[in-house]
Each structure stands twice: as C-alpha cells, then as structure tokens.
Amino acid sequence: MAAGLNTERDANLSQSEVEKTLADFDPVKKPKRNKFAFACAILASMTSILLGYDIGVMSGANIYIQDDLKITDLQVAFLVGTLNLYSLVGSAAAGRTSDWIGRRYTIVVAGAVFFLGALLMGFATNYAFLMVGRFVAGIGVGYALMIAPVYTAEVSPASSRGFLTSFPEVFINAGILLGYVSNYAFSKLPTNLGWRFMLGIGAVPSVFLALVVLGMPESPRWLVMQGRLGDARKVLDRTSDSKEESQQRLSDIKEAAGIPEDCNDDVVRVQKQSHGEGVWKELLVHPTRSVRHILICGVGIHFFQQASGIDAVVLYSPRIFEKAGITSSNDILLATVAVGFTKTVFILVATFLLDRIGRRPLLLSSVGGMVLSLTALGFGLTMIDHSHEKLSWAVALSIAMVLAYVAFFSIGMGPITWVYSSEIFPLRLRAQGTSMGVAINRVTSGVISTTFILLYKAISIGGSFFLFAGIAMVAWVFFFACYPETRGRTLEDMEVLFGNFIKWRSALKDAHKKGINGESDGQVQMGTNA
Template sequence: MADRRVEDSAVSGQLQNDHRIADFDPPQKPKTNKFAIACAILACTTSILLGYDIGVMSGANIFIQNDLKLSDTEIAVLAGTLNIYSLIGSALAGRTSDWIGRRYTVVLSGVIFFVGALLMGLAPGYAFLMFGRFVAGIGVGYGLMIAPVYTVEISPTLDRGFLTSFPEVFVNLGILLGYVSNYAFSKLPTNLGWRYMLALGALPAVVLAVGVLAMPESPRWLVMQGRLGDAKRVLDKTSTSKEEAQLRLEDIKEAAGIPMHLNDDVVPVTKQSHGEGVWRQLIHPTPAVLHILIAALGIHFFQQVTGIDSVVLYSPRIFAKAGITSYEHTLLATVAVGFVKTIFIFIATFLLDRVGRRPLLLTSMGGMIFSLVCLGAALTIIDNHDSKIPWAVALCIIMVLFNVAFFSIGLGPITWVYSSEIFPLKLRAQGVSLGVAVNRVISGIVSMTFLSLYKAITIGGAFFLYAGIGVLAWVFFYTMLPETQGRTLEEMEVLFGKYHKWRQANAMLKTKKVDHGDGDENKGQVN
C-alpha cells in the first residue's frame, strides 16, 4: 500500500507539473480539418461548370458565329441566356435541397449539366444549341446554389471563409480550363472545334458522380430532419475537436428550435424542417432578415453589374479592339487572364480568415474602379487614333489583368462566402437561391447587352459606366455590410437589423465574448 501511495503521489505531482508547464504554453491554433476540405472540394466541383462555360464561350462563340453564320445579336443571346436559364435551376435548388438533402442536390446538378454539355456538343444548328444551353443552364443554377450552401454548413467556424471561397476558386479554375480548351481545339476545323470545346464540359459531372459517394450529408440539414445522431457523427468528422463538434451541434439545435435535452438519433420535426413556410418569412421579414436580404442581394447585384462578365467573356474582342490582330495571340492573352484570375483567387482563400471580409471587399472594389477607369481611358484613346499606340495597347492588357486580379482577391469569392453565411439556418437554402437568381439575371443582362452598349456609347464609355457603378458599390459595401469574420453561423442575425449602425451590434458581441471568456469563443448566440 505504501508503494501504491508513493506511486499515486508521484503521478499527482507529475500531473501538477504538466499543468503548470501547460499554463505557460501558448494556445495552439486548431488544425484545419482535412476531411472538411475534401468535402468542400467535391461539392464545389459543380462551380467548374459555370466557369468552364464562361471561359469556353469567350473563344467558341467566334467559331460558332463563323460556322453557323450567326449575327452579333444571336451570339450575344447565346452567350448570355445560360445565366437566365440558370434561374430555373437556382429557384428549384432551394426546395430540392431541403427535400432530398444537400448531397444529392450536388449530384443532380452534375447530371443535368452533363446532359446539357453533350447536347451542345452534338447540336446540328442554332435552335438545338440553344436547347442544350437551356438544359446546361438549369444544371449551372443548381450548382451555383448548392455548392456554397453545402460548404458553409459543413465548415468549422475558424475555416469557414477559407472553405466557402472554394466555389469561386472552382469558377476561376473552370474559366482557365475553358480558355485552355479554346486554344487546344482552335486548330481543328471550324465545324468541329467549338463542338469539342462545349462537350468537354461534361467531364466534371463524371468526377461528381464518383466523388459524391465519399461526401457526408450536411449536418444542419440532418438536424432539420431530426437526425441528431447522424448530424453528431458528421460534426465529429468535420470539426477541429470533439468540443467544437458539440458546440456546433448545440448551436444548430438552438437555431432549428430543437430542445437542448433531446439527444436521440431521431426526434420529431416540424413541417417547416422540409422548407415549408420559408418564403413567407422572406416575403414578410423581420428587420434583421430584411437587412440580411438587402446585403445578400446587394452584393450579388454589384458583383455582376460592375462588368466582370464583359471583361472575361469578351476579352478576345477587347484585345482585338486594342490592336492584337492575331487570333492565336488573342487566345493566348485570354489564357493569361485565366491564369491571373486563378492565382489571385487562391491568394484570397488564405486571406479571408486572416484579414476579414470587409477589408478585402473594399480593397477589391477600389482596385476594380481604378482598372476600369484606366481601361476605359486607354480604349478611348485607341478609338480616336488611326495608328496603333503601343503604350495604350499595353495599358489595355495590363488593366484587364488588374481588373480580374482585384475581382478575384475580394468581390469574386466574398460574394459567395458572405451571402451563404449570413442567412439564418431555416432561410439559408431559399435565401442563397434568391442571391443566385439576382446574380444570374444581372450577369445575363450584362453579357447580352455589352456588344450593343459599346456600339452605343463606345467601348471606352462602357467601362467608364461600369466604373461609376463600382463607386456606388463601394459606398454600399462600406455602409451596409458588417464584418462576419469569426462569427458562428448561428449568431449572424445579431449583427443585422441596424443597417448602417451595425457597428453597435458588433461592439456588443465583442463585449459579450469578453464577459464570457475565451472558452466560449466559438459558442453561437441567436436572437
């Protein structure tokens, strides 16, 4: 017994020493959950579909126009209508994802686009090609809505900005692949080149069909169905610790209106858990939800109305206007645009959770305004001179690259991150659907009107117009969008409802966290 007491005393002393040593150790930063990253990557593969279509159409439309003998108006409609068709997919996706789950909605998106891409590649004429784009557009709409929703719901709080920027990363990767596809197939006969370009977009759908088998369902959707045991198992896999998983589960249960004492695998759920009544709450919103709607729809509106699709989709025409007459050199210049967009979107993913949403967003918009003004000025100078002006040509190329770089480092990814994280749990799927709808409508309008716009007010005037709208966007972002970095999804609603006075709510949240101590750092609060 004496030996046992001595051994216990030694163990106790060692534990006390370890505890004292630990007191002086700096707190370790939680490691990024690799499983959550893998799930986000698989879900966001759907975003490649839109990016590839934007990139490939910038070059394919010239081949299509020559092969099918189409007018500029028909080409503009062909390029822009996919965005309008995607409204159908995004509108259906909110209800579908609440019905069959986020995971299988991702699969559905890929299947629909797969069919659309094949139809476009096999199209014998303009009418059949438009039908293929109609089908593909529905698939794009599904993907645009479900990728950010699934990713934001599976992400740990500290890595949410990093992971929910993945949809925009994959859009940019898709654009780059589209540009590379243009260049790769440009040597083929005119009637074959554009068909291969468009049909190649079916490949990401095959990757989705295989990869989705490894994806778990969204824990927030599982809780909404009353499947708490399944949700807990997913949270254990996608959180940085067991403690964080438990905190996330408690926050989701509170947001879903499920009593904290219920921990069974299956609990009764209300009808609203399947999405019913949500539109009523969006049509007659509380002050907080109204502010959230204005912020989410506003950021989607300004992302597109500032002309990024005109720069990306019509970059070959911009370069041709600037004086690059070789078609091969034009395609190579567009590949450079794709590389710049991709590089800067990767930089943005690592800055979102370190710098915050607002600083990146405001810097991004400021840089875009500067580049649009310079691009407009350079194109105006070129327009008013008969001879080629080398410095103006160089300025055009540099400013196009600047524009896509500033877009990709802030406005591009933050639009999807921000709009998918600020909606309350029960309104998230339909709220994101509304944001996607606004995004695609404005994108379609900008895409279809650019050629007519620059003929009406000159190409330089078009970019001056986009710059003026960019100034309004900067003011809107500065006054109406609170910082959401480090906030749990369930405490977002507290930040909204004050409109331009949101800083007061932000200060109250900081005070409350200090009062509760660091141990409650990741604990959500719902009003």
C-alpha cells in the same frame, strides 16, 4: 522528519500549481486544418467548375459558332448571355430541392443536368438546337451555383469556413482557365468541328463529379432539420476541429432548428418547415429587422459582383483585346489564357487570406482596385478609339488593366460573394436565401453579358468600362456602410451582427460592452459566493 516530508510535498504542490498557471498563459495553438472537411469542401466546390468552363469556352467558341452557323451579333449575344438567365430555373429549384432530398443529392442532380446540356450543345446542328442545349446546361449551372457554397459552409468548422467556402470561386476560375485552354487546343480543328468539341467536352467532368459526390457525407445541418441527430453527430465529429466544437455546433444547430437541448434521440420529430414551407413568407413578407438586413446584404453583394462587369470582361475578352489592337486570332486566344491564369492565381491567394485578414478588408481593397483598373481600362480604350495611329502605350495599358481588373476581382469580390452570402442567412432560411442571391447574380450576369455588345456600340467600349467603374464605386460605399465582419463567427451566431444597417458598428460595440459587463458581474458573483 514528518515536517520535512510536508515541506517537500508543499514544494511539489506549489511547483505543479506554478506549471499549471504558466500553462494557462501559453498561447493557444491554432487547430490543424480538418482534412475531412477540406476534402468534402473540394468535392462539393468542384461542381462550380461547370459554370467556369462554360464561361471560358464560350468566350472563344462564339467566334467559331458565328462563322459556322452564320448568325448575327445579336444572336451571339443571346447565345452567350442567356445561359445565366436559364440558370435561374436551376437556382430557384435548388433551394427547395436541397431541403427536400438533401444537399448531397442536389449536387448529383446538378452534374447530371449539365451533362445532358453539354451533350446537346456538342451535337447541335443549328442555332435553335444549340439554344435548347444552353437552356438545359443553364439549369445545371443554376443548381451547382446555389448548392456548392451552401453545402461547404454547413460542413466547415468556423476556424476555416472562409478558406473552404471560397473554393467554389476557385473552381469557377479553374473552369474558366480550362475553357480558354480548350478554345486554344480545338481551334486548330475545322470550324464546324472545333466549337462542337469545345462545348461537348464539358460533359466529361460532370459525370466524374456526380459519381464522386456520392461518397461524401450529407450536410449535418440538413440532417438535424430532418431530425436525424445521430447521423448529424457523426458528421460533425469528423468535420470539427475538436470534440468540444462538435458538441457546440450540434447544440447550436438544434437550437436553430427548434429542437430541445436535452433531446438526444437519433431520430426526432421536426416541424414541417424543415422542407421549406413558410420560408418565403419569413424572407419577403414578414422579415425581422435582422433578416431584412441579411437579405439586403446577401442580394446586394451578388448584384454588385456582376454589375461591375466581370462577365463582360471574361466572356468578351477576345473582342476587348481585338479593340485594344491585337489582330492575330492566335495571340488573342493566348491573351485570354493569360486572363484565366491570372484569375486562378489570385483566387488561390485570396483563399489563404480570408480567415487571416477577414472579409471586409479584402472586399473593400478588392473593389477599390477594381474601380482604379476599370477607369484606367476605359481611358486606354478611349484613347485607342479616338486615335488614327497605333498607340503602343495605350494598347499595353489596356492589356495590363484587364489583367489587373481580374486580379483585383479574384482576390476579394469573387470569392467573398459566395462566402458571405452562404454564411449570413439563418439555418431555416439558408437554402432559399442563398438561392435568391444566386438568382440575382444570374439575372444581372445575363443582362450584362447579353447587352454588352449593344452597350459598347452605343456608348463606345471605353465608355462601357467607365460605367462599370462608376457601379463599382457605388458598391464600395455600400459595402463600407452596411457589411459587418463575419470572420470567426459560427453560422448560428450571425444574426447578432445584423439588424442595424449602417449603424451596425455602434450596435456591435454596445453588445460587446454588455457581454463584458455581464462577464464581470458573473465573476463578482462567483467571488461573493466563494
């Protein structure tokens, strides 16, 4: 009987072992999207709606401003383009401000400054007054552009970081669409009131944003840099996919901040560089090989995003459609709404692909499509320019290529710029490194948007888009050669991808082989000990 009991027990044991073994081979379930991190990302990214609204609304408002204030084309160009240059002040200050008062309160500062700028523009009585309002609004835009992707990247778990850090671009596009709709809605008012309502109404969302952001948690990485480990642990527990991931993220952040692993105090003493001291020297004067590669990638992607002509298309779409042969102002404004709608739809598609397909495939496909659509747009506009009769096919081609261009831009180049630049910099350099990328972005955008009218008068409007196509082609080669895939990596693990420039693939393969060999050696050692 005892033998029978032993046999039954052995059978149960072997059955449980089999079940356990089978469980080990079950596919790993993808963690559910963290709703709290999702909410934080949305609220932070909504700050970017301020820039989008300004871009969209100014594309139509500048026509009415020129009629009302009797200003020249050159003054219009400065009015439209200089906000991007003014935003340099905000983006340069935002890096230091966010290290000083925190990421969350920096978002509040962005909303407050833009609110003041929008009011000044809405009540402007002359060109000089309007430019003062543009300057103040530009500072707010600079703050918003830098801080939204940084905060979102630092709060997001690795499994959905691409999805969440693409939100700033989503809201830029939503803002552009709102700006276009505002143009159409207020265009029926008298000229002297219409453009003031278009610009002044932008103050409304900034108040809402500043109040809502106060309910968000602070960035866990900023809290660790201040030595507030207890507070950081609470935020990570709420924004991670699991308890284990929360502990791992905290451990990685502590290592990056120079805090010993065994230190579990709620408040610890952290080196002075937590407020940004010495960071610029490490970035620009004595960078390591990996930091130099990261900096080139972070700055390069921001430069090419704007140098490929997106702001010229968005800001001057009414003029492009007019050159293409659309004569009715009502039809032109409706066509610009179509541009905004297309951008918004395709950026939403991109957010769901970033963590599934990866950054590199989307980026290269996007830029390749931009090259083709810019070339076709340049061809269509050139044919219209050199024809003495209306070419319906060229008009249709030009309109279709404007929509194709913004679609290709939005599915890759638009969101990936913000995702990539916010995730590749090491923790100690992230705020200032990102602010450098934003500064380059705004300078390039300012130059393109300020000089576009002069450019197309000098080399023709078709020639302008051939030029942008050439720049986009150079961008594709640069991205293909120098940009490694970052999908699925933790923020603290990014540096291993960089440092070998165009040879990053072979370096990554060598590191992977070493990792496999190391794992095999460990398994052999364990077997020997057993």
